[in-house]
Amino acid sequence: MSEFVDFLKRDTSASFTDDRVAHFGNPEREIETALANVSKCPLLSLGVVSFTGTDARSFMNGQFTTDCTGIMPRHSQFSAWCDPKGRVLYIFTLYIDGDRLYAILPKAQIDSFMRRLNLYILRADVELGNLSDALIVIGLSGTSSPDTTGLDEPWDTAQRPGATRIIRQGAGPPRFMIVGPDGSARERWAALEIPAVGEIAWKTLEIFGGVPRLDERTSGRFLPQQLNLDALNALSFSKGCYPGQEIIARLKYRGAVKKRLLIATVASPTEPVSGTPIQINGSGRTVGHVLNAQRLDAGRSALSAVVEVDATVADLHIEKSKGPALRRIDLPYAVD
CATH class of the missing domain: 2.40.30.160 (Elongation Factor Tu (Ef-tu); domain 3)
Known part of the structure; x- marks a missing residue:
């Protein structure tokens, strides 16, 4: 068990459901708090996959819906991976730290995500790693925290002390993800002297933000535009090929959504x-x-x-x- 999860179970009022913190005692009040004020949330349902190797960026660019050459230390991306028919399989956040690229997505999807991606690596110099046990994601809503200073636009990203990254999320209520080592997560959590909410409240923020999320019933069912990924800057029409690109582009240039x-x-x-x-x-x-x-x-x-x-x-x-x-x-x- 991670040090941070052990801390949450031992020293807080966190109520766990399926290895995630659903709430801290009053989910309805936490939803109100998250929508109206600043709050923090342990996003234990999210994991992190690393991409390393000299071909990592070009490999990702040939698979995902965004132009991965645009992932920079101060700018992350909302992105997706589609099947050859253009149907969205996975949705995730991409960021870079040093010479490594990372994807943040639900832990429940990581095994299948990595297994499918590995089929396409072939001879490319790319290695995938599941860092979900080593890195913890904490959600932050609202903009009154000093940690959010300078992060004014969606996907603005900054380095923070303790080998952490903070990434502003897309449209809707201001939301941020703080990603850093498990060993220092408790310290980061304590430094945020604001109300704690569970993932019930965070999911509500995402819904009101118009952010699509997929599960086993909806993966592979919708085209990116049907999920508004074009409006969320998670879809590029100017880069090279990726799975499903012809169908996705045809919908933009020859048809109607x-x-x-x-x-x-x-x-x-x-x-x-x-x-x-x-x-x-x-x-x-x-x-x-x-x-x-x-x-x-x-x-x-x-x-x-x-x-x-x-x-x-x-x-x-x-x-x-x-x-x-x-x-x-x-x-x-x-x-x-």
Whole structure:
């Protein structure tokens, strides 16, 4: 067990679910705190994969949706990896520290991510490493902490004491990820003298930020534009080839994006699961599916969903046309 996890279990009120800190005693209040004020969150569900070798950057550039030549010490990237049909398999944050490149993504996806990538390395000088036990990710919301000084734009990145990196996340409520060694994570945590929240609150921030996340039910199901990755600067149309590029480019230059990600709340006693159908009231026709959802309180959940563009102004309901109605929320970024 990591030193930081041992500390959280021994010396805090952290409530664990599936090896992550779900909350610190009151998830509903923590959601309110995270949305309104500065807060910190142990992101134990996230792990880190390293890319080393002389061909690491060019290999990544030939696989991922962003121009990886643009990853710099002061600028990270939101990126994705697609299958040959252009469907998104994984979504992650890329950053550099010294001569190593890194990807931050859910620990549950790392084994399959590395296994699939290794099939494409062939003779390239690239080595992948799972550093999830060595590096800890801490989330920080709000901008009142001195650690966030100078990080004004999405994916701005800075070095901080103790071999740590702090990376500003994308649109929506200000969010940052602090990545550093497990051995000094407790010290970093204690230095942040702000309220602690669990991953329930952090997931809510991401949903309201219009950030897509994939699981086993949604991986390989959507094109990048359907997840708004183009609007989140996680998609390059000017670099060389990568898996699915022709299909993705054709959607931009020859066609129209017929589905887009939206965010909403829904009055429901249970949290919708990913993949739950969305229908137009009274029609019985499925026009989309839930991507992510998080229960806000006893009778309400926040969710993101991929829905047909022509149906986004309709009266939408989950599960069936007479099910709970969606109350749409404006995205915090522009979508073409």
